[in-house]
Amino acid sequence: MIRTRKRSSQKADRTTADTVKNVALILMIALNIFDRNSDFLSNFHRQLSEANGEVVVADQTSASSKQQQNSIYLPSRLENRIMERSQSELQYDQLRADECDLFHNKSRSDFYQEYHDYLKTLDDYTEAVKTYDVNLGDVRLVPREKRHSICQSMDDLLKGSFQVDTVLSKTREGFVEPLLPPLRHPRFCEAVDDVYKSKYVMKLDYLIHDFGAMCRQLSTSSKTVFIDLGASLDIHPEENPSLQLLELYQKFGIKFDHYYAFEATVIPPDQVYQKVPKKILPSFHWFNVPVEVNETSNQNPWNAVLSQYTEDDLVVVKLDIDTASVEIPLVDQLVEEKNVRIVDQFYFEHHVRMKHMLKFWRITARGTLQHSLDLFTKLRKAGIAAHSWV
Structure with a gap:
């Protein structure tokens, strides 16, 4: 059985989407037989799920299969590259690994620039969140005809700062911050010589929440x-x-x-x-x-x-x-x-x-x-x- 959450009511688009979806599901199943863990399959499923603005969830015959189908995780490009080399090169499996190395070490040029580009974007997003104000009370009580535009404004806030499909990671619950050392605000590393003085030790601004996704999922x-x-x-x-x-x-x-x-x-x-x-x-x-x-x-x-x-x-x-x-x-x-x-x-x-x-x-x-x-x-x-x- 296929459950869909509709976002478009146009009949022609609906018919086309159904055809594309059915063909794609067949291809996805075939691909899954050959490689259940391939990056191509994960990206293919994401593109399918977002085709024509729909969220598609396929019910399986067992609870474990359903959980696997609904919980595909897509790490960001930078997170994925770090994880691929976390042990062989970065040596994060060693005790007392330097969690601030990527922040300071310019010799890791293939990581350093992308890491700092992300930080600049994160700073922009932090400022955007501070100024975001739609005078909301409880979003569950917002009339249905207004809810869509409010949820969309939350999407726009996120996508206005990030190229979400490559820069952020994606879970079943929506976009999240990539897993980047030091696993708290990266600017904690600015005061690495005296971390006790770092104003970023307890800062939460590095966290990314997909409030647009939450907004759509909540009901009255x-x-x-x-x-x-x-x-x-x-x-x-x-x-x-x-x-x-x-x-x-x-x-x-x-x-x-x-x-x-x-x-x-x-x-x-x-x-x-x-x-x-x-x-x-x-x-x-x-x-x-x-x-x-x-x-x-x-x-x-x-x-x-x-x-x-x-x-x-x-x-x-x-x-x-x-x-x-x-x-x-x-x-x-x-x-x-x-x-x-x-x-x-x-x-x-x-x-x-x-x-x-x-x-x-x-x-x-x-x-x-x-x-x-x-x-x-x-x-x-x-x-x-x-x-x-x-």
């Missing part, structure tokens, strides 16, 4: 959910990354119905509610307990929270509890079919032994930069728009 019945694992409240709201992220979503018309905050450090309830901004209090749920890996535990966030929501809801998760023995099993559970269908956006600060970030992470760091690149690629291939967190 969709719930919006933010799950904050490691919800420190000791940081002033203006400096709290989680609250900054919520502000960004709200700027694009996404207000969260539920904010589930898990925090192991015991904090008296009266202090908690003094620190929570008033505008999120109505949606705020406080779990003052450590998260657990046991999948049947009520302190396992996937069991306690995700089980209450469906694919029609927008579910955003941030994981940053600085304990690898808990974080990694939770990430592994996240890519299970029952969970990966529900989570849309995922933010994770993966502590590994990189040369400059090690000064911050110290004993909490495990593994290598290559482990991080592989982990986020795995999540994105599973269908989740996964981002490296601060």
Whole structure:
């Protein structure tokens, strides 16, 4: 069975699109027999899916096949080249790999210029986001006749800065930032001699969100959910990354119905509610307990929270509890079919032994930069728009 989301009502175009689509699907199946992982197949499927403005999803006979079909990940050109040489040349599989080498090393001319060209474009996009203002409340409540133009304005914002098909990576949930060392804002590397002074250590401006895609996917019945694992409240709201992220979503018309905050450090309830901004209090749920890996535990966030929501809801998760023995099993559970269908956006600060970030992470760091690149690629291939967190 083929499900299509229509964006054009012209009968002639519809007939032509159907013919092209059916022929292309036959070719795609044939290609898949010979090479399931080929770049050509992935690009071919993307072109098919976007032909004549349609999103095409092919149902398969098994859940695993459906997940694979719906979760094709297309890394950006630069990300793809980095991954191809991440071990052989860049040596990201070594402990204390230099995550700022591409930023500083002009001798890597084939990477250096493209990397810095991306940064210039990222700066332009950051400014465009700051000035973006369509006076939105909750995009789910926007009348249907106005919704299309609002979603389109979000598309235009992204495409006005980036050549999206080559510069950005693409997941099931839309476009995302490419996976580039140092896996946080690249301008962190400007102050590499004294990273403690870098104003970019906690900056979120490197994150790319396809709000146009989210805008189209939300319906009036969709719930919006933010799950904050490691919800420190000791940081002033203006400096709290989680609250900054919520502000960004709200700027694009996404207000969260539920904010589930898990925090192991015991904090008296009266202090908690003094620190929570008033505008999120109505949606705020406080779990003052450590998260657990046991999948049947009520302190396992996937069991306690995700089980209450469906694919029609927008579910955003941030994981940053600085304990690898808990974080990694939770990430592994996240890519299970029952969970990966529900989570849309995922933010994770993966502590590994990189040369400059090690000064911050110290004993909490495990593994290598290559482990991080592989982990986020795995999540994105599973269908989740996964981002490296601060």
